[in-house]
Amino acid sequence: MVDISSPAGKSTRKPLVLQYPSVALFLIILSLFTAIITLLGEGFGIGLISTSFVKTLGKTLCLCLAALAMDLVWGYTGILSLGHMAFFGIGGYAIGMWLMYARTEIIVRDSLSASALPPTAQEISDGIATQIFGVVGASEFPPIWALAHSLPLQLAAVVLVPGLLALVFGWLAFRSRVTGVYLSILTQAMTLALSLYLFQNDSGLRGNNGLSGLQNLPGLDTVPQSTISILFFWASALALGLGYLLCAWMVSGKFGSVMRAIRDDENRVRFLGYSVEAYKLFVFTFTAVICGIAGALYYPQAGIINPAEMAPIASIYLAVWVAIGGRGRLYGAVIGAAFVSLLSTWFTGGQAPDVSLGFYTIQWVDWWTILLGFSFVAVTLFAPRGIGGLVDRFTERRAPVRHGADLGPDSGSLREKEAEE
Amino acid sequence: MSTLLEVSGVSVTFDGFRAINNLTFQIGPAEMRAVIGPNGAGKTTFMDIITGKTRPDSGRVLWGEKSTSLLSLSESQIARAGVGRKFQRPTVFEDQSVRENLMLAVENKRGPLSVLRFRAAGKDHEKVAALAQEIGLAGALERKAGELSHGQKQWLEIGMLLAQNPRLLLVDEPAAGMTPAEREHTTDILVEAARTRAVVVVEHDMEFVRRLNCKVTVLHEGAVLAEGSLDHVTQNEKVIEVYLGR
Numbered sequence: 001m002v003d004i005s006s007p008a009g010k011s012t013r014k015p016l017v018l019q020y021p022s023v024a025l026f027l028i029i030l031s032l033f034t035a036i037i038t039l040l041g042e043g044f045g046i047g048l049i050s051t052s053f054v055k056t057l058g059k060t061l062c063l064c065l066a067a068l069a070m071d072l073v074w075g076y077t078g079i080l081s082l083g084h085m086a087f088f089g090i091g092g093y094a095i096g097m098w099l100m101y102a103r104t105e106i107i108v109r110d111s112l113s114a115s116a117l118p119p120t121a122q123e124i125s126d127g128i129a130t131q132i133f134g135v136v137g138a139s140e141f142p143p144i145w146a147l148a149h150s151l152p153l154q155l156a157a158v159v160l161v162p163g164l165l166a167l168v169f170g171w172l173a174f175r176s177r178v179t180g181v182y183l184s185i186l187t188q189a190m191t192l193a194l195s196l197y198l199f200q201n202d203s204g205l206r207g208n209n210g211l212s213g214l215q216n217l218p219g220l221d222t223v224p225q226s227t228i229s230i231l232f233f234w235a236s237a238l239a240l241g242l243g244y245l246l247c248a249w250m251v252s253g254k255f256g257s258v259m260r261a262i263r264d265d266e267n268r269v270r271f272l273g274y275s276v277e278a279y280k281l282f283v284f285t286f287t288a289v290i291c292g293i294a295g296a297l298y299y300p301q302a303g304i305i306n307p308a309e310m311a312p313i314a315s316i317y318l319a320v321w322v323a324i325g326g327r328g329r330l331y332g333a334v335i336g337a338a339f340v341s342l343l344s345t346w347f348t349g350g351q352a353p354d355v356s357l358g359f360y361t362i363q364w365v366d367w368w369t370i371l372l373g374f375s376f377v378a379v380t381l382f383a384p385r386g387i388g389g390l391v392d393r394f395t396e397r398r399a400p401v402r403h404g405a406d407l408g409p410d411s412g413s414l415r416e417k418e419a420e421e
Numbered sequence: 422m423s424t425l426l427e428v429s430g431v432s433v434t435f436d437g438f439r440a441i442n443n444l445t446f447q448i449g450p451a452e453m454r455a456v457i458g459p460n461g462a463g464k465t466t467f468m469d470i471i472t473g474k475t476r477p478d479s480g481r482v483l484w485g486e487k488s489t490s491l492l493s494l495s496e497s498q499i500a501r502a503g504v505g506r507k508f509q510r511p512t513v514f515e516d517q518s519v520r521e522n523l524m525l526a527v528e529n530k531r532g533p534l535s536v537l538r539f540r541a542a543g544k545d546h547e548k549v550a551a552l553a554q555e556i557g558l559a560g561a562l563e564r565k566a567g568e569l570s571h572g573q574k575q576w577l578e579i580g581m582l583l584a585q586n587p588r589l590l591l592v593d594e595p596a597a598g599m600t601p602a603e604r605e606h607t608t609d610i611l612v613e614a615a616r617t618r619a620v621v622v623v624e625h626d627m628e629f630v631r632r633l634n635c636k637v638t639v640l641h642e643g644a645v646l647a648e649g650s651l652d653h654v655t656q657n658e659k660v661i662e663v664y665l666g667r
Contacts, residue, residue: 254539257521261514268512271472272585273500273531282533 016249023248026331027241034237043230054229055301056345060338061236062298063321065243067337068330069287069294070318075327076251077283078263080180083187085314086194087162087288091295092305093198094161096211097145098154099300102218104131105149135209142204158296159289166288167281174277174284179266188312198307210306214299232301239297240334243290247330259283260328317341320376326388335387344368423486425450425619426589431470431480432643440466441477442643450588453615455630455651456623458640459663464623465509467640468591472506473499485588501531505587509594511574515567519558519577522566523549526581548584555610556580571598579610589619596629608632627651 016023039045041054066088073079108127112119119127130139147153173186201207217228250256258279261269266276299305318337325336346352347368355362364371383389428446432439441463448454458464469475471482473496482491484502491499500506513522524541527548553559556576561569566577575598582590592611596604611633614620624630630637630651637654639646647657654660 250537253537254524254541255533255537257514257517257525258536260516261525264514264516265512267474267496268508268514270496271500271506272526272581273497274536275495275497275531275533279533 016245016252020248020252022331023245026244026334030237030241030244034234037233038230041230041233042226043224044227047226051226051229054226054233056342058229058233058236058301059298060341061233061240062294062301063341064334064337065236065240065294065297066291066318067321067325067333068240068243068247069290070322071327071330071333072247072250072259072290073283073287074319075322075329075333076256076259076263077280078266079280079284080184080319081187081284081287082184082312082315082319083189083191084287084291085318086191086310087166087291088295088298088314089194089305089307089310090162090165091158091292092299092302092309093205093211094154094157094292095296096214096299096305097148097205098151099214099216099218100132100211101128101145101148102151103213103216104128106218107131133206136201136207138202142202144204155296158292162288162292163285166285170281170284174280177277188315191310191315192312195307195310195312198310205307208306208308210304210309211299212304214305215301215303217300229301232297236297236301239293243293244330244334251330263328320372323376324379324386326386329388329391331391332386332388339387340372344372347371423450424448425452425485426471427481427483427488428467428471429481429483431477431482433466433470433475433477440643441470444480444640444644446638446645448589448619448621450619451615451617453612453620453633453635454622455633455635455637456621456640457625457627457630457637458646461642462640463643464640465593466643468506468593468621468623471499471589471591472496472504497531500585500587503586503588504591505582505585505589506591507578507582507593507595509597511571511578513566513569513574513577513581515565517566518563519553519566519569520549520562522577523552523562523580523584526584528584528586552580552584555583557606572600572603575599575607576603579607583610583614587618590614590621592620592622594624595622596624596626604629605632 037049037054037057040048042049042051043054066084070081070084073081073084105124105128108124108131109119112123112127125141126139129141133139133141141148147157169187169190173183178186197203198205199208205211215225215228217223220228251259258269258274261272262274262276262279269276317340321336321340322333323336324340325334326332347364350365352364352368354364379386385392424447426446426448428444431441431444433441444463444467446467456464456467466475470477471491473491473494476492483489484491484504489502491502491504494502514525517525524545527545529539529545530536549562550559553562556579558569558573558577558580561573566574569577575595579592579595582592590611595607595611599607608629611620611622615635622630622633624633636649637651638648639654639657639660641659641663646663647654647660
């Protein structure tokens with residue numbers, strides 16, 4: 001594999017896939033993985049792996065997509081955002097509102113069709129509102145649900161709401177030159193504020209109950225979940241593949257060069273005439289949109305979303321995945337997110353065997369977080385390049401480009417040209 | 422003679438310390454100027470003010486034919502207006518290749534969307550190749566800048582400065598850490614550049630300043646102490662007292 005940061009081609013840019021074998025390799029592995037899961041799944045295959053595991057894998061692909069976004073904003077541009085899962089959650093809420101509305105509408109219409117008079121639009125609307133908001137003691141639609149009846153509009157919200165929030169937040173933060181740990185704290189505050197707000201019953205999004213039943217697609221009641229899970233798996237794999245290509249294209253050219261330059265010395269970039277703030281805002285907003293899309297694919301597979309999903313810890317996990325996988329390389333982010341989140345599922349799912357020490361029994365459900373914390377510290381201290389650093393061990397065995405370097409200690413010694421003759 | 426940059430009555434105070442005190446300075450569109458002065462004379466602050474890094478408390482900084490004020494522009498806008506700066510410590514992007522460093526600096530559109538769509542055209546590659554030739558790094562284009570020697574990094578930064586095609590070059594101690602042969606080459610490049618644009622060199626090394634053979638401005642305690650040819654200022658009694666005073 002070739003590091004994505006290698007220089008751009010000579011005179012013409014070759015197709016991205018040829019220029020960076022890692023992109024091609026990633027897409028091949030992703031396709032193979034998708035094909036294998038499809039064959040083994042219950043929906044279209046032999047049923048060797050359960051539907052719930054297919055969903056777990058599909059969700060993991062969405063998390064990988066979010067990690068890609070995190071790698072762009074942190075690994076490449078050096079903005080340690082600890083709030084990107086807020087955008088992920090907003091994407092989930094946006095699609096969840098339509099899913100809940102449309103499904104409840106079908107149920108309400110069915111139940112009202114039994115009555116003698118055909119129901120009025122108002123009756124149907126009231127029925128849906130009572131069904132959805134009864135749990136928080138309300139029976140009217142809050143203004144925020146005005147567009148929930150329309151799939152295209154809610155899909156637009158998946159992209160636009162995270163994008164606009166990131167644009168406004170980023171504009172305020174970057175314009176004031178907030179950087180480093182202060183920016184991280186600000187982004188934490190953003191996601192915490194959002195989560196606390198949504199916890200309130202009168203926020204209009206069902207408070208701590210969140211939105212549920214999202215796995216049931218409206219009008220597809222007859223289609224079994226085993227099939228739906230595979231369809232979502234495909235959609236997630238497609239989104240990850242396209243996202244990877246798009247990110248690779250972004251970081252490979254001059255734009256990527258500017259991003260890494262900002263990460264390493266943003267003042268110097270300013271004196272070259274680049275508006276650092278505009279670039280940061282662009283990357284921050286772009287990655288927020290990616291996270292929104294990832295969230296919109298994740299929550300229908302999870303089935304439920306509530307404000308706890310936007311707690312600051314979620315975004316910190318995102319940073320931990322990218323750090324463990326290896327910052328500043330796209331495949332590192334994907335590997336980190338997949339590896340750590342699947343491991344986390346295994347440990348917290350009760351499948352990991354308890355370790356009995358005689359006087360104390362280590363139960364992984366409780367101890368996993370501590371193990372993860374130690375791994376994070378260990379990676380930061382001893383392997384800053386993360387799991388992706390293992391790849392370097394292979395590539396660095398090939399001689400690096402050293403043309404133009406002095407062969408000897410002074411200018412009188414053998415030059416490269418002479419040495420070749 | 423028309424002026425490219427006019428700094429007048431500029432003062433700046435850091436925590437009560439007057440770094441620049443009613444400074445006045447001007448330079449024409451194709452002129453070489455050396456700025457000398459003891460440590461703490463305000464040489465670096467002077468450059469910071471022109472490039473927008475530091476905002477003065479009072480005074481004016483006017484630029485170009487239209488006399489636009491640089492004080493209301495951001496650093497990147499000032500750079501795009503045509504002010505290039507080379508720092509004392511070589512600052513190149515160590516993680517990127519020499520080619521990428523030069524390509525970043527080559528004069529092109531700087532907006533995010535233009536850069537996203539950017540594909541290096543033939544003329545960009547020619548420019549990079551020509552610059553690399555001039556700064557002696559033609560064979561090292563694919564090497565990471567971080568692997569270069571100190572002197573080579575200085576060269577690379579000078580190359581990046583020229584690639585920006587600025588109308589005014591601010592150069593802070595260009596010859597630091599260079600061998601005599603390299604110094605000579607640096608002098609040639611700067612003198613050549615000053616034929617078509619304004620060049621301000623901040624330097625400690627009197628020999629180097631002498632070779633530049635240009636008008637000299639002596640700064641002391643944030644103000645201009647003397648101005649004129651090197652021989653003229655070195656005979657000035659006040660200059661001898663504060664700077665050369667032995």
